[in-house]
Amino acid sequence: MPPALHDPANLARxxxxxxxxxxxxxxxxxxxxxxxxxxxxSSADEIAEVVRGCESDRITLxxxxxxxxxxxxxxxxxxxxxxxARMNRIVAYEPDDMTIVAEAGATLAELDAAMAxxxxxxxxxxxxxxxxxxxxxxxxxxxxxSRLSEGTARDLLIGVRFAGHGGRLVHGGGRxxxxxxxxxxxxxxxxxxxxLGIITETTFRVRPRAARRxxxxxxxxxxxSSFRAARTLHDAVPLTHxxxxxxxxxxxxxxxxxxxLIAGCGGSPVEADxxxxxxPEILGANCAIAGGAEADAFHHRLRDFDFAASxxxxxxxxxxxxxxxxxxxxxxxxxxxxxxxxxxxxxNLRAAGGLDRMVGALRTRARDARGHVRVSRIIPExxxxxxxxxxxxxxxxxxxxxxxxxxxxxxxxxxxxFVGGL
Amino acid sequence: xxxxxxxxxDSAAVAELRAIVGDDAIVSRPxxxxxxxxxxxxxxxxxxxLLLRPRSAAEISAVLKVLxxxxxxxxxxxxxxxxxxxxxxxxxxxxxCTSRMNRILAIDYASRRVEVESGVVNLHVTNAVRERGFFYxxxxxxxxxxxxxxxxxxxxxxxxxxxxxxxxxxxxGLEIVLPDGEIAELGGPAEERLxxxxxxxxxxxxxxxxIVTRAILKLTREPEERRTLLAIFAGVGAAxxxxxxxxxxxxxxxxxEMMDRLIIEAVEDAFHAGLPRDAGAVLIIxxxxxxAALDAQAAEVAELARxxxxxxxxxxxxxxxxxxxxKARKRAFGAVGRLAPNYATQDGVVxxxxxxxxxxxxAAIAERYSLKIGNVFHAGxxxxxxxxxxxxxxxxxxRRAIEAGREILRACVAMGxxxxxxxxxxxxxxxxMPLIFSPxxxxxxxxxxxxFDPEQRANPNKVIPAPGSCVEVAAPRRQVVL
Ligand SMILES: Cc1cc2nc3c(=O)[nH]c(=O)nc-3n(C[C@H](O)[C@H](O)[C@H](O)COP(=O)(O)OP(=O)(O)OC[C@H]3O[C@@H](n4cnc5c(N)ncnc54)[C@H](O)[C@@H]3O)c2cc1C
Numbered sequence: 038m039p040p041a042l043h044d045p046a047n048l049a050r051x052x053x054x055x056x057x058x059x060x061x062x063x064x065x066x067x068x069x070x071x072x073x074x075x076x077x078x079s080s081a082d083e084i085a086e087v088v089r090g091c092e093s094d095r096i097t098l099x100x101x102x103x104x105x106x107x108x109x110x111x112x113x114x115x116x117x118x119x120x121x122a123r124m125n126r127i128v129a130y131e132p133d134d135m136t137i138v139a140e141a142g143a144t145l146a147e148l149d150a151a152m153a154x155x156x157x158x159x160x161x162x163x164x165x166x167x168x169x170x171x172x173x174x175x176x177x178x179x180x181x182x183s184r185l186s187e188g189t190a191r192d193l194l195i196g197v198r199f200a201g202h203g204g205r206l207v208h209g210g211g212r213x214x215x216x217x218x219x220x221x222x223x224x225x226x227x228x229x230x231x232x233l234g235i236i237t238e239t240t241f242r243v244r245p246r247a248a249r250r251x252x253x254x255x256x257x258x259x260x261x262s263s264f265r266a267a268r269t270l271h272d273a274v275p276l277t278h279x280x281x282x283x284x285x286x287x288x289x290x291x292x293x294x295x296x297x298l299i300a301g302c303g304g305s306p307v308e309a310d311x312x313x314x315x316x317p318e319i320l321g322a323n324c325a326i327a328g329g330a331e332a333d334a335f336h337h338r339l340r341d342f343d344f345a346a347s348x349x350x351x352x353x354x355x356x357x358x359x360x361x362x363x364x365x366x367x368x369x370x371x372x373x374x375x376x377x378x379x380x381x382x383x384x385n386l387r388a389a390g391g392l393d394r395m396v397g398a399l400r401t402r403a404r405d406a407r408g409h410v411r412v413s414r415i416i417p418e419x420x421x422x423x424x425x426x427x428x429x430x431x432x433x434x435x436x437x438x439x440x441x442x443x444x445x446x447x448x449x450x451x452x453x454x455f456v457g458g459l
Numbered sequence: 460x461x462x463x464x465x466x467x468x469d470s471a472a473v474a475e476l477r478a479i480v481g482d483d484a485i486v487s488r489p490x491x492x493x494x495x496x497x498x499x500x501x502x503x504x505x506x507x508x509l510l511l512r513p514r515s516a517a518e519i520s521a522v523l524k525v526l527x528x529x530x531x532x533x534x535x536x537x538x539x540x541x542x543x544x545x546x547x548x549x550x551x552x553x554x555x556c557t558s559r560m561n562r563i564l565a566i567d568y569a570s571r572r573v574e575v576e577s578g579v580v581n582l583h584v585t586n587a588v589r590e591r592g593f594f595y596x597x598x599x600x601x602x603x604x605x606x607x608x609x610x611x612x613x614x615x616x617x618x619x620x621x622x623x624x625x626x627x628x629x630x631x632g633l634e635i636v637l638p639d640g641e642i643a644e645l646g647g648p649a650e651e652r653l654x655x656x657x658x659x660x661x662x663x664x665x666x667x668x669x670i671v672t673r674a675i676l677k678l679t680r681e682p683e684e685r686r687t688l689l690a691i692f693a694g695v696g697a698a699x700x701x702x703x704x705x706x707x708x709x710x711x712x713x714x715x716e717m718m719d720r721l722i723i724e725a726v727e728d729a730f731h732a733g734l735p736r737d738a739g740a741v742l743i744i745x746x747x748x749x750x751a752a753l754d755a756q757a758a759e760v761a762e763l764a765r766x767x768x769x770x771x772x773x774x775x776x777x778x779x780x781x782x783x784x785x786k787a788r789k790r791a792f793g794a795v796g797r798l799a800p801n802y803a804t805q806d807g808v809v810x811x812x813x814x815x816x817x818x819x820x821x822a823a824i825a826e827r828y829s830l831k832i833g834n835v836f837h838a839g840x841x842x843x844x845x846x847x848x849x850x851x852x853x854x855x856x857x858r859r860a861i862e863a864g865r866e867i868l869r870a871c872v873a874m875g876x877x878x879x880x881x882x883x884x885x886x887x888x889x890x891x892m893p894l895i896f897s898p899x900x901x902x903x904x905x906x907x908x909x910x911f912d913p914e915q916r917a918n919p920n921k922v923i924p925a926p927g928s929c930v931e932v933a934a935p936r937r938q939v940v941l
Contacts, residue, residue, distance in 0.1 A: 224659025245709035354651035359571035432643035454656035
């Protein structure tokens with residue numbers, strides 16, 4: 038099919054025989070920015086057949102969970118969006134082995150509900166677990182505050198299945214928590230944003246849930262003192278998460294409008310009691326510590342935090358010690374994962390030129406600190422020519438191009454929106 | 460293809476390489492090269508034709524450009540402690556050893572990062588930061604000798620990876636010299652990756668992507684305190700059931716290691732470590748974290764062990780008792796050397812609830828093959844290390860040792876496990892790869908490898924069996940029959 042014929046009606050005719058008419062639909066909401074037609078296969082084999090059809094007719098395809106990621110990074114819709122909504126089974130959960138296998142369309146909320154009775158969870162806490170499908174979480178490298186103690190998808194994913202070029206159904210890893218057989222395809226797929234294949238199944242190691250959760254908060258008059266206190270606390274006691282919020286973000290989280298240190302910790306009742314007594318000794322008496330339902334509710338607010346008033350959100354990453362200096366350039370609204378060297382920066386610039394300059398300045402600064410800045414959300418009016426990803430140095434970029442060609446020789450997997458235009 | 464044969468390593472090539480690294484960094488005399496004929500997988504042997512010991516990434520880059528132009532394959536080597544024949548030259552005449560690249564380049568406590576050259580010995584990283592209350596978490600039992608480059612190539616683990624993760628969880632960035640001589644910096648001190656996780660793909664690639672020259676690693680804060688328990692059992696069944704009981708109770712110890720009777724006796728003969736000679740198995744269980752909670756936790760774990768059948772649970776009373784336990788564990792492989800002229804350390808994984816079953820299976824296999832097999836391993840991860848004793852002068856026993864090892868791996872796979880938890884595929888397990896990976900999986904993995912090494916000259920004939928080839932372990936010389 039030549040590109041001119043890639044209109045939704047023709048696409049529907051091409052894929053109806055594979056997935057059935059009933060499993061095709063027009064995109065809606067965020068999906069409108071991702072794809073022209075939504076195709077919902079019911080199995081990896083169907084996906085493989087769709088992939089082969091796409092490759093032979095040069096139809097571009099993009100895997101879509103809730104559409105949150107691709108709606109931001111695609112400047113034009115792909116031909117078809119692969120919805121994993123029908124592939125949402127939990128394939129196996131072994132509480133005593135602490136592993137779980139789920140199809141790519143299962144959501145984090147569904148997994149955690151299945152594990153709750155055994156006091157376990159998959160300790161990745163990106164915003165809105167009920168919207169977070171496993172495939173999208175892995176491919177989009179989504180994370181939350183608990184990355185400090187538990188790591189991210191790249192640390193917890195122990196097995197992956199995906200449909201690759203030629204419709205090959207490929208797997209890497211397995212179902213055991215320690216495994217070095219073969220190349221690490223889990224790392225390859227994590228953060229690949231759908232550009233190398235369609236993830237169909239994921240296997241994770243899971244963790245016990247802490248019996249008690251505490252959240253400590255403390256106000257500061259400036260950013261530098263909050264980061265200093267964060268480091269002191271981090272060096273003194275084991276923490277599960279550690280943030281510094283700028284005043285507007287603190288206010289939006291329901292705290293006083295000041296620079297605020299937020300520290301999560303927990304464990305057994307004995308550990309929680311100890312931490313509750315110990316943290317004020319380190320930070321000073323005017324820190325506030327919440328436990329129980331209050332702490333859980335705050336963790337959810339922090340996890341789901343979204344600064345609706347902003348026109349764009351950036352994700353900055355540097356070595357942790359470099360982050361305060363980078364954020365000093367921004368002013369305004371940001372939420373820093375202080376122990377991880379990652380910050381969500383919320384900008385409210387309404388003119389494209391101003392935004393471009395700001396992103397450029399931050400990128401220069403971040404590169405000097407061997408870090409980088411990504412645009413993770415942006416209002417459509419400003420999407421224009423903004424580069425979503427920073428540019429890797431030439432030798433790394435060459436390898437990435439080779440990686441893309443090796444995994445996607447026909448260039449159909451979510452092309453044109455990843456680093457360097459891959 | 461023979462192990463070295465038809466290479467273009469003529470005197471002109473050697474002269475070119477000599478000019479780059481200097482006389483003192485080149486070894487070409489066969490008697491001296493014999494030292495490099497194997498790693499810890501001693502069943503197969505094959506010395507390189509030339510050994511280079513460069514001092515920098517720039518030298519390695521110049522060397523690889525020469526080898527690339529002359530189409531000469533090479534094999535990287537760290538300390539040679541690998542256990543799967545990873546640095547055995549198979550069709551690679553030149554060995555490049557990183558032992559001179561052993562500087563710790565920068566320590567950033569505020570960011571918890573350390574930047575090292577790849578030839579740095581694992582334990583030296585921890586030694587450099589311990590005083591400030593930090594450590595480098597992956598702690599292979601060989602950590603006194605093995606290098607960070609070798610750890611990266613194998614994605615090594617160790618006793619404490621149960622709680623703290625394996626090498627890949629601690630490598631943020633690396634510098635690699637690609638087989639064409641280009642130097643690439645991948646990842647960096649930031650946790651978030653920009654673009655594909657190339658550094659993540661290279662960790663565990665067993666030296667087939669190029670030569671890693673530098674790495675940025677994460678440092679971990681020392682726990683406040685530790686409690687180290689020795690749980691003593693009549694047999695391995697009760698010991699392995701204890702492992703599941705502890706994990707099911709929601710306790711994640713820093714480490715749970717197991718030793719069976721054969722190993723206990725070997726350790727006692729060699730070091731008089733104070734382990735009970737009449738025990739069928741012991742577990743070393745280490746808890747770490749907030750001091751205030753540890754005594755209660757240790758009591759809980761001791762109770763779980765007793766309930767599962769431990770006849771006694773001892774608590775190390777001080778640092779010297781703790782050190783003695785760990786010394787016994789970490790030197791166990793060495794102690795085994797006294798039991799037989801040779802031994803092969805296997806490395807398989809099962810879901811940890813299947814440990815009792817796999818140990819029964821191993822005992823049955825030992826009996827079937829008339830071999831002695833000891834077990835000392837990372838029980839908390841389900842990562843078994845059966846140690847098969849044999850005498851390489853006895854061809855039949857050697858053959859039985861290899862066959863028994865393979866049968867153990869097949870049993871692991873049948874229980875939903877894997878061929879290797881931390882030692883790598885190397886040459887040892889290539890033939891078993893199709894047990895867990897389909898032809899399509901292997902094709903895609905070779906494509907990934909060729910992203911870094913299109914001509915497959917970095918550590919050739921490893922990890923992935925050539926399609927349609929029949930790989931035959933013909934100890935002590937490897938034949939790759941194409
Ligand atoms: C007594 C003993 C105990 C052990 N205990 C453990 C354990 O607890 N956990 C564990 O995981 N392993 C263990 N091992 C295995 C071994 O120590 C590890 O695999 C270790 O990481 C190998 O490091 P090395 O420097 O000796 O590498 P080598 O053996 O020299 O090489 C291993 C592989 O790495 C490649 N390589 C080396 N350096 C580089 C580089 N700079 N760039 C690219 N490739 C490179 C080689 O080509 C080879 O494929 C043990 C081994 C022994 C002998």
